Amino acid sequence: MIKVAINGYGTIGRRVADAVRAQKDMSVAGIVKRKPDYVATEASRNYRIFASDKESLKSFANSNLEAEGTMEELMDDVDIIVDATPEGQGEKNINIYRAKKKKAIFQGGEPATLAEASFNAYGNFVDSWGKDYVRVVSCNTTAMARTVSVCIEKFGVRKVEATIIRRATDPNDSKKGPINAIEPSLGFPSHHGPDLKTVLAIGEANTVAVKVPTTLMHVHVVNLTLEKPIAQEDTLDLFRDYGRIISVSGKDGLTSTAQLMDLGKEMGRKRGDMFEIPVWKESIYAYNDNLRYIQAVHQESDVVPENIDAIRSMLQEKDRETSIGETDRALEIRGKS
Amino acid sequence: MIKVAINGYGTIGRRVADAVRAQKDMSVAGIVKRKPDYVATEASRNYRIFASDKESLKSFANSNLEAEGTMEELMDDVDIIVDATPEGQGEKNINIYRAKKKKAIFQGGEPATLAEASFNAYGNFVDSWGKDYVRVVSCNTTAMARTVSVCIEKFGVRKVEATIIRRATDPNDSKKGPINAIEPSLGFPSHHGPDLKTVLAIGEANTVAVKVPTTLMHVHVVNLTLEKPIAQEDTLDLFRDYGRIISVSGKDGLTSTAQLMDLGKEMGRKRGDMFEIPVWKESIYAYNDNLRYIQAVHQESDVVPENIDAIRSMLQEKDRETSIGETDRALEIRGKS
Numbered sequence: 001m002i003k004v005a006i007n008g009y010g011t012i013g014r015r016v017a018d019a020v021r022a023q024k025d026m027s028v029a030g031i032v033k034r035k036p037d038y039v040a041t042e043a044s045r046n047y048r049i050f051a052s053d054k055e056s057l058k059s060f061a062n063s064n065l066e067a068e069g070t071m072e073e074l075m076d077d078v079d080i081i082v083d084a085t086p087e088g089q090g091e092k093n094i095n096i097y098r099a100k101k102k103k104a105i106f107q108g109g110e111p112a113t114l115a116e117a118s119f120n121a122y123g124n125f126v127d128s129w130g131k132d133y134v135r136v137v138s139c140n141t142t143a144m145a146r147t148v149s150v151c152i153e154k155f156g157v158r159k160v161e162a163t164i165i166r167r168a169t170d171p172n173d174s175k176k177g178p179i180n181a182i183e184p185s186l187g188f189p190s191h192h193g194p195d196l197k198t199v200l201a202i203g204e205a206n207t208v209a210v211k212v213p214t215t216l217m218h219v220h221v222v223n224l225t226l227e228k229p230i231a232q233e234d235t236l237d238l239f240r241d242y243g244r245i246i247s248v249s250g251k252d253g254l255t256s257t258a259q260l261m262d263l264g265k266e267m268g269r270k271r272g273d274m275f276e277i278p279v280w281k282e283s284i285y286a287y288n289d290n291l292r293y294i295q296a297v298h299q300e301s302d303v304v305p306e307n308i309d310a311i312r313s314m315l316q317e318k319d320r321e322t323s324i325g326e327t328d329r330a331l332e333i334r335g336k337s
Numbered sequence: 338m339i340k341v342a343i344n345g346y347g348t349i350g351r352r353v354a355d356a357v358r359a360q361k362d363m364s365v366a367g368i369v370k371r372k373p374d375y376v377a378t379e380a381s382r383n384y385r386i387f388a389s390d391k392e393s394l395k396s397f398a399n400s401n402l403e404a405e406g407t408m409e410e411l412m413d414d415v416d417i418i419v420d421a422t423p424e425g426q427g428e429k430n431i432n433i434y435r436a437k438k439k440k441a442i443f444q445g446g447e448p449a450t451l452a453e454a455s456f457n458a459y460g461n462f463v464d465s466w467g468k469d470y471v472r473v474v475s476c477n478t479t480a481m482a483r484t485v486s487v488c489i490e491k492f493g494v495r496k497v498e499a500t501i502i503r504r505a506t507d508p509n510d511s512k513k514g515p516i517n518a519i520e521p522s523l524g525f526p527s528h529h530g531p532d533l534k535t536v537l538a539i540g541e542a543n544t545v546a547v548k549v550p551t552t553l554m555h556v557h558v559v560n561l562t563l564e565k566p567i568a569q570e571d572t573l574d575l576f577r578d579y580g581r582i583i584s585v586s587g588k589d590g591l592t593s594t595a596q597l598m599d600l601g602k603e604m605g606r607k608r609g610d611m612f613e614i615p616v617w618k619e620s621i622y623a624y625n626d627n628l629r630y631i632q633a634v635h636q637e638s639d640v641v642p643e644n645i646d647a648i649r650s651m652l653q654e655k656d657r658e659t660s661i662g663e664t665d666r667a668l669e670i671r672g673k674s
Contacts, residue, residue, distance in 0.1 A: 014603070037590035042603035171553075172599030174592065180517050216508075253374035255511065262509030265609070266351070266379035271602040272609055 002026035002315060005078040007052075007071055007093065009033045009043055011170050011300050012107055013084030016307045017047060018270060020082075022330040023308060025317065029078045032071045036063035050074040052085075075100050080311055083107065090114050094133060103131075105310050108138025108195070108303065118198035120145040121309040121327075122242070125320040127199075128313040136306045140164055140209075140218055141195040143277045143297040146244055147222065149200055151291060154238070156227030158289075160205040163221045164192055170300060171215040178213050185209040217257040217274075218297040226289045235284045235291065243328045244305060245295075246276040254278070260296050267334075273301035275333050305331060339363035339652060342415040344389075344408055344430065346370045346380055348507050348637050349444055350421030353644045354384060355607060357419075359667040360645060362654065367411045373400035387411040389422075412437050417648055420444065427451050431470060440468075442647050445475025445532070445640065455535035457482040458646040458664075459579070462657035464536075465650040473643045477501055477546075477555055478532040480614045480634040483581055484559065486537055488628060491575070493564030495626075496541040500558045501529055507637060508552040515550050522546040554594040554611075555634040563626045572621045572628065580665045581642060582632075585615040597633050604671075610638035612670050642668060 002025055006017045009031045020026050030048035033040045034056050040049060044065060051057035051067040060067035068074075075081065075096075080103045083093055087109030094114060097104040105119075112118050115135035117127045123145040128134045137145065144162060151157050169176040190209035197205055239245040248254040254263060265272035275298070283294035305327045312323040327333070339362055343354045346368045357363050367385035370377045371393050377386060381402060388394035388404040397404035405411075412418065412433075417440045420430055424446030431451060434441040442456075449455050452472035454464045460482040465471045474482065481499060488494050506513040527546035534542055576582040585591040591600060602609035612635070620631035642664045649660040664670070 035590070038585075038596070038600050039590070039603060041589070042600070042605075172595050172602075174595040248375075252378070253372070253376070258509050258511040259375070263375050263379070265509075265607070266376060268379075268607050270605050 002080065002311060002317065003029045003078045004311065005029050005074050005081045006031040007081050007083045008085035008089075009039060010084060010086070011172070012303060012307075013082070014039070014043065015271070015273065015301050015304045016082050016084060017043075019304045019308050019327075019331055020311075021046070023326065024330070025326070026311065030068070030074045032074060033067075036060045036065040036067075040065055048074075072096065072100070075102055078102065079315065080104065082307055082311070097133075103314050104133055105307060105314070106133070106135045108136060108141060110135055112195070112198045118195075119306060119310045119313070120149070120199040121306050121320070121324055122146050122149040122244070123199040125309060125313055125323070128310055130316050131314050134310050134314055136303050136310055137195055137199055138192070139297055139299040139302050140166070140192050140220070141199070142303050142306055143218070143295060144192065144196050144220060144222065145199050146242070146277050147239065147279060147293070147295055148196070148202070148224065150239055150242055150245065151224055151226070152200065152202070155230055155234075155291070157224050158203055158227055159225035160193065160196060160202060160207075161223040161225075162192070162207045164190065164207055164209040165219045165221070166209055166211045167214050167216060167218055167299060168211055169215055173215070178211065180213055183211040185211070214257065216261045218299055219257065220295050220297065222293055222295065224291045226291055229289045230286045230291065232286050235286050238284060239279055243324070243333050244276050246278050246334070247281050248278040249281045257296055261298070264298065269332065271300070273304070274298040275301050275305055275331055277302060305333060339417065339648060339654065340366045340415045341648065342366050342411050342418045343368040344418050344420045345422035345426075346376060347421060347423070348509070349640060350419070351376065351380065352608070352610065352638050352641045353419050353421060354380075356641045356645050356668055357648075358383070360663065361667070362663070363648065366415045367405070369408045369411060370404075373397045373402040373404075377402055409433065409437070412439055415439065416652060417441065419644055419648070434470075440651050441470055442644060442651070443470070443472045445473060445478060447472055449532070449535045455532075456643060456647045456650070457486070457536040458643050458657070458661055459483050459486040459581070460536040462646060462650055462660070465647055467653050468651050471647050471651055473640050473647055474532055474536055475529070476634055476636040476639050477503070477529050477557070478536070479640050479643055480555070480632060481529065481533050481557060481559065482536045483579070483614050484576065484616060484630070484632055485533070485539070485561065487576055487579055487582065488561055488563070489537065489539070492567055492571075492628070494539060494561050495564055496562035497530065497533060497539060497543070498560040498562075499529070499544045501527065501544055501546040502556045502558070503546055503548045504551050504553060504555055504636060505548055506552055510552075515548065517550055520548040522548070551594065553598045555636055556594065557632050557634065559630055559632065561628045563628055566626045567623045567628065569623050572623050575621060576616055580661070580670050581613050583613040583615050583671070584618050586618045591615070594633055598635070601635065606669065608637070610641070611635040612638050612642055612668055614639060642670060
């Protein structure tokens, strides 16, 4: 049984915790939370709670909720740490993990250079095999890596061009904007293109990101230049054999991210999550050596299965196919439809 | 075992179906859906599907999803129908139910005059005892009825004044607005005040409604004129003994509807629902014979427990306390905290 610590219980941490708990070969030793807020209270129904440091431990002591100790105490008794602390904390935390001689997974907000490898299950599972420090790429890069890696496998891809229409913030955040503006990222290419190259062997990857006032999902308009021309019929069932990608259609009423998130709720998963990347059937269009499609990304949850697979790769527990299969069954991921 | 048909599987219907399924004394005989869309596909994992009419049956026949028959066929074998069809359909449907000699519950979008009684579990459970046609009042009226009925019980209430800040539409709708405007209802009082009087014995109830560009929850600023002056300390634990009302606080991080809906997700219910009416502790303020508080309303789910209790009242199955207790246990409603 792999013992996992979850350091940081925000949008990603809480979901990875539940996903670890759903696996047969791993368990959550404890979760680390900074503040004794409503999220900590709910977490305490399922997990042992640890404070992030002595200061944080005091704030728990002053609340109705008890923490069993600090992050460092939790760490002594685990095999691996999933670090889901806020962006930029990784640099500080990796020193603690090193001192404790513990493996750790970081999230996509950290720089690629922090870790020995960046990770995507479809794209480069083996690159993290036995590694001590691995970074699961961001929600956007994970989504692109999934669908592009399928196209690499099937057709070969020379170039990726994508426009990323980003949600402004997560649904539980009421502080950030914009609420009524469209805000382009003013660095070109946006970091997503270069980030994609950390997990896929691809020549060119250029991305543009534009932020819009919504919280539900991101949307990607992806344009690939393939190694050879293909016909429209070659795109039939393009993603069928890949559980973490689902084909959706306006004909079924799925015309926007609003209905996709509603589908997530109807599927009955905790928090209405959608781990799969939905691709609109109607948007898949091949012309000469170009392939275009539109996909959506549930930014809160698509990296969750990758975190699980990264654990198994780093601990050399299961090969790629076995790990992906087990993760998908445990999380009821249901592509291949 | 009470056999229930769910006619209409939209925002309310799908939730009432799952709530019926969670009770020990009732079961869902089938659900009626007009279109074979993604919602119908998901529903078919748990329920027998019926088409709303012959036209609708054809559209199922032309899809991948089969319907077992039409609404009227389903109806022959049930004890009661929960009608959750779109607003205004009730008038047409009640004739069908009458012809089939079946009891039916309507939702708050229908006029009060359609039914023999309007229903709120805390407010007037017994008024629906043995009745054939009952209307569960709307999400907003249900929310007000819950907290105001507690205040009637404790202090006596002479007058209700409330400002209802309404969400524009439900999260799965991407067609309606406004997206960037504040839109007052231009009828005064808004229908909510008079509607409240259909379930509570109260002299005056005046409400103003204003629509804002959000989909998560409504918020009510409630101002009551009591029968006698009270002191601030009389409001301590005001709602503690009522499971369907929860006290929340900014101190725990619950500062807006965004975090309240996040709490719903963390509580782990399907779709992240919040059946309880959250009241902000900080907002409860007594001065002379006035009592003010601010509450939020998860418009998609707060009427769900009332539909269950209305079934038991109409079929004379359980008294008020027993029914509310059973409903709350089955739905893991957890006020009284």
